[in-house]
Amino acid sequence: MATIRDVAKHAGVSVATVSRVINETGYVHEDTRRKVETAIRELHYTPNEVARSLYKRKSRLIGLLLPDITNPFFPELARGVEDEMQANDFRIIFGNSDENRKKEKDYIQTFVQNNVVGVIASTNHPDNDTYRKLDIPVVFLDRTADNRPSVYSDGREGGRIAAQEMLSRGSRKITVIKGPKHIRPAQDRYQGAIDVLSNEGIAFNVIQTSSYSFTEAGTWAKELFEKHPDTDGVIASNDIVATAVLHEALRLGKKVPDDVQIIGFDDIPLSTLLTPSLTTIRQPAYDMGRAAASLLIQLIENENVDNKTIQMPVTFTERDTTRKVEQHG
């Protein structure tokens, strides 16, 4: 690899001059500029980011910490972050936390050791010292904490909508699937749903789950229909679980949505392609990723950011696992 010294020698100038043309800083004569540029081209020189990073005490790297890229919701987020970062010449160091505090901490530490200029994290413990003591900007994604920069959607509201739509479509023996205890958005959704159900005085059953894993989802779906065979409406903790429930319902010969209605959460790309296609509470994952990246960049560049916590809309996305409600007027 050619260094700035090689270029300087090759062009017959000093390293300072080369640095000036690279960074377009300070004066440099047109002729020498051209000489330097030629040298750069001939030697295929590209600046060493590590040396830059060391000197400036900041890099063009950001850290992205997501729970599990294997859950189809997160690739959308990640892609949004990446596209926005890429467009602004930032690169991403990526890690999966598995919602595990130790992993989380370890990753944040190595992010810092690598001089990242900011981090985007999807964590259930935003108030932990791991984040509070960081002296680089952090944006929480798909999670939030009072007054800290974050991009998320209102899980509670989503849960409420799900319950309302379920009720207005006639289900009365509702089972709510409660997502993992330690995952914040999962609890919000659950709370929102049971708020509405309780208010309306509707009895409901609950299935407690402990992960979003594909393999376990099927187990919970089975458990659901074994324990509560007369269920006529399922509010799932996310689309993966909803998909498993749909699968199990059909396997048991139930008609969806006639016998059982199902509402999922997230709107992962595959939801449309299920049969019947999945009604769900949509979060605009890709846009959330982009927004988080964009917010982080503003923070990094020290711009005055007026709106540090961005709440994205959750939207009821009606498809075919729920019945049509009659139109009035």
Next chain:
Amino acid sequence: MATIRDVAKHAGVSVATVSRVINETGYVHEDTRRKVETAIRELHYTPNEVARSLYKRKSRLIGLLLPDITNPFFPELARGVEDEMQANDFRIIFGNSDENRKKEKDYIQTFVQNNVVGVIASTNHPDNDTYRKLDIPVVFLDRTADNRPSVYSDGREGGRIAAQEMLSRGSRKITVIKGPKHIRPAQDRYQGAIDVLSNEGIAFNVIQTSSYSFTEAGTWAKELFEKHPDTDGVIASNDIVATAVLHEALRLGKKVPDDVQIIGFDDIPLSTLLTPSLTTIRQPAYDMGRAAASLLIQLIENENVDNKTIQMPVTFTERDTTRKVEQHG
């Protein structure tokens, strides 16, 4: 952030000594070691990886370039890579190439600028200078090139198996969905399938597609049944497309697998949860990711690697979009 100098001062020793205890290199008296360790703890010191990287001209970073993390096959790969790398204290700089050469080149360049010690890439142009001229190890993942380190599965064989199983289950009006022209594994699968079909003298139709995107998949599925309504067997280019085909077939009132059989490719996690669940040619994505990471690490550590190109098995994974074949014996 505390530096090695701060630690040295705080412990009343020189930076060299601190460095020795950190790296467990050279002699250091038990007492001074303890002093240093205490200082490290008290100052919450962690070594600056950037400075290390600059001095040693190598980091603990590797570059991972995947086509599109939004395609459910790739998160599995990525996760495999990440887990193995994480276990060996390497971190990942991640990028999506969109199978686009310019993006690919740009990413590889910034990888190099950041002193990565190796890269894992899923590219259709492994013979490009971008890779040939790299002086760090590269492992190709889900792709291969003669004699270069790679982890992949035999797409052609997969295509053959798909066609054979389709035939042995009685389909005779087969439509093969041909994946994007510029994606190598897609072409391999296609070739494998038509090899068998041609050999057996079976006529078949082809639907040409240009991406693996979720949104377009539905379009091709529609096109398929419009152009070739009498199709009784579909060999899809991957599971996403297969899912769209299944969806469309059911929408048209066809019975699957009685009227139409469908075989996908990849075995993405959702395949099991479709109804009917998807028969597919499985690639062990997670294991491929781990294997690639493991291979790269060996290459980085300069070990003698006997088997540089690892071919993983493709396996016919029979589920419910194909008919059962009778058991003999």
Next chain:
DNA sequence: TTGTATGCGTTATCAT
């Protein structure tokens, strides 16, 4: 067993 000094490739300050 420990310390001093040098260099990794940049950028920026200060001369010239």
Next chain:
DNA sequence: ATGATAACGCATACAA
């Protein structure tokens, strides 16, 4: 308009 040089934080060769 250009060049010499210090400094970023660390690891190592060499000296002590």
